[in-house]
Amino acid sequence: MNRFDYARAGDVAEAVREGSGDHVRYLAGGTNLIDLMKENVERPARIVDINRLDLHKITERDDGGLRLGALATNADTAYDARVEQRYPLLASAILAGASPQLRNAATNGGNLNQRTRCYYFYDTAAPCNKREPGSGCGAIGGVNRIHAILGASSSCIATHPSDMCVALAALQAQVQVTGPEGDRTIAFEDYHRLPGDEPWRDNTLKPGELVTAIDLPSEDFSTNYTYLKLRDRLSYAFALVSVAVAMKLENGRIADVRIALGGVAHKPWRRSQAEEAIKNEAPTVQAFETAASALLAGGVGQGENDFKVALARKAIVRALEQAAAGTPQSQIDKRVA
Known part of the structure; x- marks a missing residue:
């Protein structure tokens, strides 16, 4: 150090x-x-x-949503009664990640800004454009079982590690930041970046900017939702593929749906086309397969992670089935229901 x-x-x-x-x-x-x-x-x-900053609270917003302080811990957020009742997708995603000890220490703002777990990023003897711009990407053609199948570039195929962020993407949260130029609000879909030719830039924060809060909109996805996380072992492991689904059903049809993927890209992955494709449709396997195809269009493996394309397709369909049935994946019994 x-x-x-x-x-x-x-x-x-x-x-x-x-x-x-x-x-x-x-x-x-x-x-x-x-x-x-x-x-x-x-x-x-x-x-x-x-x-010491006064950013530890979870408070009600005037529009009926919630404001999560950037310094509120992951554990305090997941077990907050308002989050559990009104945003159970978020609570479930947080409890799917890390360990109780880490969730007691990790903060909401820190979760947004955590960095990839790519092997080459952590190995200072290996080439990594994210750690050392211009040095190359050791994962391309190397050991890449955990790496991206969507949104990657010739400079970087790393993935974003967060579970919480996948749920926040599906919930269309907003990030409140402040910096030398004042306060601003960043839509969650615009907060994280794809690698492009600047993979060292994980997000769209400007120099000196600080995350102060995360705002959750006032929407009811408390019945038809799920967070499905597939990994190499059932605890304390990062996702190979994860799926957050928030759905509303009316008269036997899908009135609204949000689908976000984790473990497959440099940021939580959403495509509005996939969601629009099944709105107003009956919640059938055929409809869910249509959404999976749209969400994974252009997805390609890098060799060792080729299996992720098929795994993600099956995970999307299963997660949509869980959400439609109102039987969310348990984070205690982690076997896929």
Whole structure:
């Protein structure tokens, strides 16, 4: 680990002032950043501790939605009665990730900004454009079983690791940020980036900007939903493929549906065409296969992860079946229902 300067901010304005500059990182739970620093993957010149900021609360919004403070922990969010009752998809996705100990420390803002678990990103002896721009992508033609099948580029085939973010994508959350230029709201679909030719940029935050909250809209997806996570072992493993589904049924038809995938791209993956294709249709396997085809169009493996294309197709259909039946995947009994 390299030497660095340390500052502890007392309020948001001070955090932004201290966080402006090159090679600065904000520290909250530290469950990802500290690991990366220990491995010399992240080498910040300055750390700004934001744990004293008043961003730990979960509050009601005037429009009937909820505001999740950026420093509220994943555990506090998942077990908040309002989240459990009104946004059970989010609670389920959080409980599918990490371990109880990590969820007790990890924050909502940190979850958004966690970095890929690509083997080559963590191995400082290996080429990785995300860690060292211009060095190449070792995963292309290398060990790539966990890597992307959608939205990848010739520069990077890493995937985003979050479970929580997949649910937030399906719920169409909004991210509140503040920075040297003031406050702004970022639609969740615009927050994370595909790698393109700048894979080191995980999101659309500007230098010095700080996530302060995540807003959940006032919509009822509390009955027909599921978060299905497929992985190599049943606990403490990142998704090979995950699917978040939020659905509304009216008169035996799909009135609204949101589908987001995890473990398959550099960001949570949604395509409005896939959702529009089955709106107003009966919730049948045929309709669900149509949605899967639209969502996975252009998907291609990199060799060792070729299986993900077929796995994702089956997972999408099964998740849509679970949501339509109102039988969401249990995060206690993780066998696929």
